Amino acid sequence: MHTKVSLINDLKKLDINSKGTLLVHSSFKSIGEVEGGPDTVLDSLSTYMKEGLLVLPTHTWEYIDKDNPVFDVLQSPSNVGMLTERFRKRESVYRSEHPTHSVAALGKDAKEFTEGEYKHDTPCARGSVWGKLLDRSAQILLIGVDLTKNTFIHGVEEWVNTPGRIKDTHVDLYSVLYSGEKVRVPSRRHAGSSSSDHYWKVEEILLEEGAMRKGAFGDAIVRLLDAEKTALLLSELLVKNPDLFTRNEPLSDKWRYYFQNQRK
Template sequence: MYTKNTLIKDIEQSGIRKTGTLLIHSSMKAIGEVEGRGDTVLDAFIEYMKEGLLLFPTHSWSDKNLQDGIYDPKTEPSCVGILPNLFMKRADAIRSMHPTHSVTAIGSMAQAYVQRDSNVLRNGDVLTPCPRDGCFGGLYDEEAQLLFLGATLKTNTYIHSIEEWLNIPDRINPQSRKIKLLSEDGEASEIDLHGHYFSRGNVSKNYDKLLIPMLHMGIAKEVKIGDAVSYVVEVKPMTDWVIGLLKENPSLFDDDQPIE
């Protein structure tokens, strides 16, 4: 059974920068038996990243979310797993105001970071899943790392971001829906939300074609944390490489054919 200390030792060997910015996609089940379960996993990462910025995606895009058309960051559950739901309930955690693609942050720069999503909203009443000036775009600016903790690169929301920034066709729904946002002080505002749209099925199932080339190029590194075979990915070189690929072939992720 793993403990906080044994997990920290694994994290120390992973190449994760403890003073940097880290976003974690996670599978609690893949980690194995942990004393204290998910809270211990979070304790280990929070302690390791105490001088940096720790982020979890706390997405709420599923059919079960936002059924009343209201997004309250304090109460809306996340649809992407156990650890994000536990993380956003921590006393010092701050969740962003994006109704479907929020992130939750802990660290000295947490408030400033999640403010990126609020700033996007101030610039207009129309919102897309991963705008360049939002929290996912900020990962590039911070030269962040992504950790796929027992998760595959099919969960790589950041690639959705790149496709959105490049205006890849058939990614953003032209039809919007009204969502009411409840701020921390209880004030309400209404936005038009354009969600994802995939005419040929969900392209994220093909994002893992990036893994083998990135391992070869040193953009990604395979590590083990607990029982979880995991991957640490450098955001900036991944972005620059993928942008080049998409400019050459905008349909890159429409199929699962290997990248040559």
């Protein structure tokens, strides 16, 4: 059975920067049997990152839409897993006020990190928390989930203006802020079928180029990404091949050869 101590030791083995910024996407079930359950998992992450900033997604895109347009930062549940829902309710955690792609943060600069998100009209704007992860040289920890669950890649697609990823028209959504004020948030949503279903195809090249490495957390296989290296590599791929995540097929070897030649 895994404990808080053993899980913290797993984080140490991953050599995560405990004073930096860590975004965590997670599957609680993948971790295995944990003494104390989900709260122990959150305790281990929070303790390890006590001198840094711990960030978990608390998205609501699954049910906040034109037919149900009001997001409440205090009340709207996260639709991306048990750990995220428990985390947002914890003491000293600040949640961002974006209607569909909020995050919850604990630790250094958490309030400043999450402020003003309702001002962005797209899910992962460069000036949003997703862009701040890049600015802060964050690490991204995927616990028991693969790259298809990595929202940061949506951000990279958005920042390089990948065609067809964001709708041209706005839908009126609303955010109820911590202050109780209800503000209108005209929002351009993700368009068409989800490109994230195809993010798996860049796993090997991220590993080869040193943007990602694998390890363990409890029973879970984890992927640890460097936000800067990931953004740089994927931006280059997407600029040269905007259809990169359009097709559900393996990445061509020509891209591996391209990056190998770039290093020479």
